[in-house]
Amino acid sequence: MSLLFNWDDLAYITTDLPGTGGRIRSEIADFQVDEVPAYPFSGEGDFLYLHIEKIGQNSNHVVKMLGEQLGVRFDKVGVAGLKDRHAITTQWISLPARYEKQLDALDMPGVRILETTRHNNKLGIGHLKGNQFSIRVRDADASHVPAVLEALKPIGIPNYYGPQRFGLQGKNAEMGLDIARKNFKGKASTPVRRFLISSVQSLLFNGFLSRRIERGIYDQLILGDMAKKHDTGGVFLVESLDESPRALRGEVSATGTLYGRKIKPLTLDAGALEQEVLAEFGVTLDDFRSRLGDRRITRLFTDIDFEPTEDGYWLRFFLPKGAFATSVLREVMKVSVDTSEEDDASEPTLDPSNPDSGVSE
Structure with a gap:
């Protein structure tokens, strides 16, 4: 069958x-997706949260670019869910806070950081409303x-x-x-x-x-x-x-x-x-x-x-x-x-x- x-x-x-x-x-602009977090972020803690906008990029590729440019290990990056490549999307990504000083050196085509904040835990799959x-x-x-x-x-x-x-x-x-x-x-x-x-x-x-x-x-x-x-x-x-x-x-x-x-x-x-x-x-x-x-x-x-x-x-x-x-x-x-x-x-x-x-x- x-x-x-x-x-x-x-x-x-x-x-x-x-x-x-x-x-x-x-x-690409015909399909827009904005992630809604499951909870408010505390503004402090050991994890850096990046609110990013992606155009023509999927979540996997963004995580890969972060790893290559910041040296952050794949398993240290947190996302709540996957987002479309053929779209304009926003979502949150978490990193250990120690990488914050390196953000200015990032060069990720199709990706821009809208804001940053802190929280006390890593963002996990499904942590979105x-x-x-x-x-x-x-x-x-x-x-x-x-x-x-x-x-x-x-x-x-x-x-x-x-x-x-x-x-x-x-x-x-x-x-x-x-x-x-x-x-x-x-x-x-x-x-x-x-x-x-x-x-x-x-x-x-x-x-x-x-x-x-x-x-x-x-x-x-x-x-x-x-x-x-x-x-x-x-x-x-x-x-x-x-x-x-x-x-x-x-x-x-x-x-x-x-x-x-x-x-x-x-x-x-x-x-x-x-x-x-x-x-x-x-x-x-x-x-x-x-x-x-x-x-x-x-x-x-x-x-x-x-x-x-x-x-x-x-x-x-x-x-x-x-x-x-x-x-x-x-x-x-x-x-x-x-x-x-x-x-x-x-x-x-x-x-x-x-x-x-x-x-x-």
């Missing part, structure tokens, strides 16, 4: 509304945007993993399953191996979510669901359909399982749907014994600003860490979204084991 990812096979939640078509990333996106869509019919955004407002956005999770030609999941089953013949570092296995988890989650949409239970709960409260993050087992009105009001949403040895599979009706997806892809729970596992919420709520232009439109919105802008764009555009970051996501040098650690698109 093939595990190749096909973005176009996933169900739309606004399938009855026309898309705008169009293209993204026609120019999320990302603010500003995305221009060109050659598009902007007249369709308001209706789609109005339809999404009460039901939320499907929290699909984006195509960059699955690498060039969507082969990450197949390699990841080979690694999990110890059938992989190639060479890959431990972080990359973990990332590839996480792409299998991501594929199965997308399948689970897509089937909920197809069966009309996207914004509802079914018996056996593990639901999550949007306000507090609390998770609970759905043992009665009396909980469904809360989902319809957007107070809670179902979660999908990112399989691992410490996460129990779903039961009852939700478990039957989960098992159906596993069987379709020929995957078993034993394939994830090397993973801890987690749960991922199936939908997101966010305010989306729309600005028409002469040839399309801008969309501006915030997404929490682990969420992908392509989930918003595909509902509005309803065409294959150009994802130029597959090269970055295929080699997640800075990304360890957490499947939601912020390859931010």
Whole structure:
């Protein structure tokens, strides 16, 4: 059974509304991402925090340049998540404070330091609240945007993993399953191996979510669901359909399982749907014994600003860490979204084991 990812096979939640078509990333300035920190920095401590702007550079390359020019070891550099190369992005990077005096000698094309501060710990993967996106869509019919955004407002956005999770030609999941089953013949570092296995988890989650949409239970709960409260993050087992009105009001949403040895599979009706997806892809729970596992919420709520232009439109919105802008764009555009970051996501040098650690698109 093939595990190749096909973005176009996933169900739309606004399938009855026309898309705008169009293209993204026609120019670097058309895709802008600003990282939002998870917590305020103290202004003092043993770690130097750099707020940088990158144009046409990915996070891995910036860390490499810092190592070459400052002599700082790779494992001493901290980032919260990976950021796009084909974009203008801002993010925070931490270094041991002793390198502060060498900053004036830095010469990194496409990178400038916006500000510096101090904090008492190294910045870690996942230490971000999320990302603010500003995305221009060109050659598009902007007249369709308001209706789609109005339809999404009460039901939320499907929290699909984006195509960059699955690498060039969507082969990450197949390699990841080979690694999990110890059938992989190639060479890959431990972080990359973990990332590839996480792409299998991501594929199965997308399948689970897509089937909920197809069966009309996207914004509802079914018996056996593990639901999550949007306000507090609390998770609970759905043992009665009396909980469904809360989902319809957007107070809670179902979660999908990112399989691992410490996460129990779903039961009852939700478990039957989960098992159906596993069987379709020929995957078993034993394939994830090397993973801890987690749960991922199936939908997101966010305010989306729309600005028409002469040839399309801008969309501006915030997404929490682990969420992908392509989930918003595909509902509005309803065409294959150009994802130029597959090269970055295929080699997640800075990304360890957490499947939601912020390859931010």
